[in-house]
Structures are given as C-alpha cells and as structure tokens.
Amino acid sequence: LSAEGISAGAYGRTGEGWFDAHAMLMLFRKALRAKKIDFITADVTGIERQGDRVSGVGLDNGEVLEAGIVVNAAGPNAGKVAALAGLALPVEPRKRNVFVFEAREKYTDMPLLVDPSGIYVRPEGSVYLAGGAEPEERDGPAAPGDFEVNWQLFEEVIWPVLATRIPAFEAIKPTRAWAGHYDYNTLDQNAVIGPHPEVGNFILANGFSGHGLQQAPGVGKALAELIVHGGYRTVDCSAFGYERLAEGRAFRELNVI
Ligand SMILES: Cc1cc2nc3c(=O)[nH]c(=O)nc-3n(C[C@H](O)[C@H](O)[C@H](O)COP(=O)(O)OP(=O)(O)OC[C@H]3O[C@@H](n4cnc5c(N)ncnc54)[C@H](O)[C@@H]3O)c2cc1C
CATH class of the missing domain: 3.30.9.10 (D-Amino Acid Oxidase, subunit A, domain 2)
Structure with missing residues (x-):
C-alpha cells in the first residue's frame, strides 16, 4: 500500500465496512410477510391531494388506494413521486x-x-x-x-x-x-426524512444519495415511531427534515463515494 500524499487515515478491521444488501432486503421482506403485510406490484401514477392532505394513491392498474398516510420511499424516483402530489423534492437518479x-x-x-x-x-x-x-x-x-x-x-x-x-x-x-x-439529493447529498411541512400526512424517506442501505433500518424505525406515536422516540431525525430544503439550508454530507 502506498501512503504517498496521505497524512492520516482510518483503518477499519477486517469484515468492517460492508454487508450483503440483497440479504438484508430479503430479511426485511420475510419479516413483513410474517406480519401479513400486503405487497402490491404496481406503479404509483397519481397522488390524490385535497389542500394540505393527501388522501390516496392511484396505480397504473387503475386501482385507487385510499390512505390516511402516504410514505414516499421511491428511491431515485422520489422527486417524480413527490411531484405527483404537487410537491418539489430535489431528488433525482444519478x-x-x-x-x-x-x-x-x-x-x-x-x-x-x-x-x-x-x-x-x-x-x-x-x-x-x-x-x-x-x-x-x-x-x-x-x-x-x-x-x-x-x-x-x-x-x-x-x-x-x-x-x-x-x-x-x-x-x-x-x-x-x-x-x-x-437517489441523489441535489441540495446537500443527504437524506430527507419526515413529514412534508405543508402536507403533514405525506411522509418522506428519500434522498439518501448512495448511503441509504446503512441508514435504512434506523430510518424505518424512526418513521414507524413517528407514525404510531406522533413523534420520534429512539432516533431523532428532525435534522433531516424537509424544512431545510424549503429554506435552502444545506446539511451537507461530504463522505459520499
Ligand atoms: C451502485 C450503487 C451502490 C450503492 N452502494 C451503497 C453503499 O455502499 N452503502 C449504502 O448505504 N448505500 C448504497 N447505495 C444506496 C442505496 O442502494 C440506496 O440509498 C437505498 O437502496 C435506498 O433505499 P430506498 O428503499 O429508499 O429506495 P430503493 O431501494 O431505490 O427502493 C425504491 C423502491 O420504490 C419503487 N418505486 C419507485 N417509483 C415507484 C412508483 N412510482 N410506484 C411504485 N413503486 C415505485 C422502486 O421500484 C423500488 O422498489 C448504493 C446505490 C447504488 C446505485
């Protein structure tokens, strides 16, 4: 290993630094199936909105699902999905x-x-x-x-x-x-988590900018608590809220590879 041009570094121990992403996804799916959660294979092509609430999603198979809460977890497509609700979200595929x-x-x-x-x-x-x-x-x-x-x-x-x-x-x-x-957030390469300030039942889990796998379990837990208890309990994600986007206040993540 050539250390030329390097004044300091961090050395992780063997086995540190990665995990099997596909296996993690399969474990989540298995756990959801065990809890009898429905999986629907269809594209969301419309979001119904009345003023400061969303009330359901339209699917490409013609179905409309009524919803008390809609979570946008559309990865690189999140900006397009937010636009279906008439909301701006600077997340795009890169x-x-x-x-x-x-x-x-x-x-x-x-x-x-x-x-x-x-x-x-x-x-x-x-x-x-x-x-x-x-x-x-x-x-x-x-x-x-x-x-x-x-x-x-x-x-x-x-x-x-x-x-x-x-x-x-x-x-x-x-x-x-x-x-x-x-799933690239063009403002600050960082996640956007939590309710939209103007449309409170439209919840965002977006913009992870290439580091969403490692954050997924924490974000899922935080949003589940927010939805069930009305507030964050174990992980406070308010620093990642949409408010910073509205104010153009970057919360920049620099360590994106
Ligand atoms: C090459 C590469 C390397 C990466 N390496 C790492 C890494 O080392 N570490 C790390 O932490 N992260 C890494 N990531 C990032 C990580 O994969 C993402 O941040 C993470 O998958 C985001 O999870 P998500 O559930 O939010 O979105 P996704 O996993 O992208 O899932 C979004 C889902 O929404 C669905 N969807 C989209 N639009 C619609 C619609 N209109 N209707 C219905 N469904 C829709 C999609 O089909 C998809 O199933 C990497 C990404 C890439 C591309």
Whole structure:
C-alpha cells in the first residue's frame, strides 16, 4: 500500500465496512410477510391531494388506494413521486458504476479502502469491487432505464489510481460491471426524512444519495415511531427534515463515494 500524499487515515478491521444488501432486503421482506403485510406490484401514477392532505394513491392498474398516510420511499424516483402530489423534492437518479476485477494477489483480509480521490475498492470473495470518482462534468440526472456501464471510467480513472495506491493492482483483469442509480439529493447529498411541512400526512424517506442501505433500518424505525406515536422516540431525525430544503439550508454530507 502506498501512503504517498496521505497524512492520516482510518483503518477499519477486517469484515468492517460492508454487508450483503440483497440479504438484508430479503430479511426485511420475510419479516413483513410474517406480519401479513400486503405487497402490491404496481406503479404509483397519481397522488390524490385535497389542500394540505393527501388522501390516496392511484396505480397504473387503475386501482385507487385510499390512505390516511402516504410514505414516499421511491428511491431515485422520489422527486417524480413527490411531484405527483404537487410537491418539489430535489431528488433525482444519478448513474453510478461498480466494477469487478480479478487480481493475482488475494487480499481476502483487506478492509474497504477509500482513496482521497473518492475511488474505493474492497475484496468480495476471490475478486474485488471498485468504483467512485464519477466524472462531475458528465454528472446529471440519469435517463430512466440507462444502466449502461461506463468502462472508460475504469480504464482511464479507477485503474491508474488503484495501481498507484496498491502496486499489486497494476496487473488486474476487469471481469464484470454494472451501473445503478443513486437517489441523489441535489441540495446537500443527504437524506430527507419526515413529514412534508405543508402536507403533514405525506411522509418522506428519500434522498439518501448512495448511503441509504446503512441508514435504512434506523430510518424505518424512526418513521414507524413517528407514525404510531406522533413523534420520534429512539432516533431523532428532525435534522433531516424537509424544512431545510424549503429554506435552502444545506446539511451537507461530504463522505459520499
Ligand atoms: C451502485 C450503487 C451502490 C450503492 N452502494 C451503497 C453503499 O455502499 N452503502 C449504502 O448505504 N448505500 C448504497 N447505495 C444506496 C442505496 O442502494 C440506496 O440509498 C437505498 O437502496 C435506498 O433505499 P430506498 O428503499 O429508499 O429506495 P430503493 O431501494 O431505490 O427502493 C425504491 C423502491 O420504490 C419503487 N418505486 C419507485 N417509483 C415507484 C412508483 N412510482 N410506484 C411504485 N413503486 C415505485 C422502486 O421500484 C423500488 O422498489 C448504493 C446505490 C447504488 C446505485
């Protein structure tokens, strides 16, 4: 590991820094099914609003669901869903690429490494995952359905940084890659959580800007308490409220990779 250009760092112990996102989602779904929660497969295409209340959602299958409370948890699509209720929410999809590569050296006990450039790498079984440093000049809302991988990013930006930081990564072989959409809050790269100040029964869980997995359990618990008890109990999320958006007051998250 080359420490060139680095004056300080944080070293996480092996196994720290990541978990299996898909397994977590499956565990949540299983727990909800066990509680007999209904899953409906349809797109919300309309939100019914009367003044300062929303009263239901319209689905693309023609059904209308009446609702006392509507929670917007639409990920990268959250800005569009809020607009269905006539509300502005600066959350949009931003394309992010993840690359898988093989290397002769096997660092299975290596922690997640984040370079000052924003490029990250970590082992995943016998291969490695890397990404980060998406080009700012090309950044902007992703077109719906655009999941085409930007291989140039790996060849021209990520690989040279990896090879400089970890010389053994000069000889690596990229094998697979995918692109996804961050749920990007254009004001401050941070979550927007809680009721809309003007439409109190429209609740937001949005704008996680690429760090929503690690926050999901806490946010779910906080919003469940807010809905059931009328206030936050174990996790106070008021700092993430919509009010800051209305005032243009950023609560900036800088550690987004
Ligand atoms: C490449 C990549 C890497 C990431 N890495 C990390 C990481 O390392 N750590 C981390 O914490 N986070 C990471 N994230 C971010 C994380 O995945 C998101 O923040 C998180 O999934 C947000 O969860 P969510 O439930 O709010 O939204 P999502 O998981 O996006 O779910 C939104 C759901 O709403 C549905 N939906 C949207 N519109 C409608 C509609 N009109 N009607 C009905 N349903 C609708 C969608 O189909 C989807 O099922 C990463 C994201 C990407 C793309």
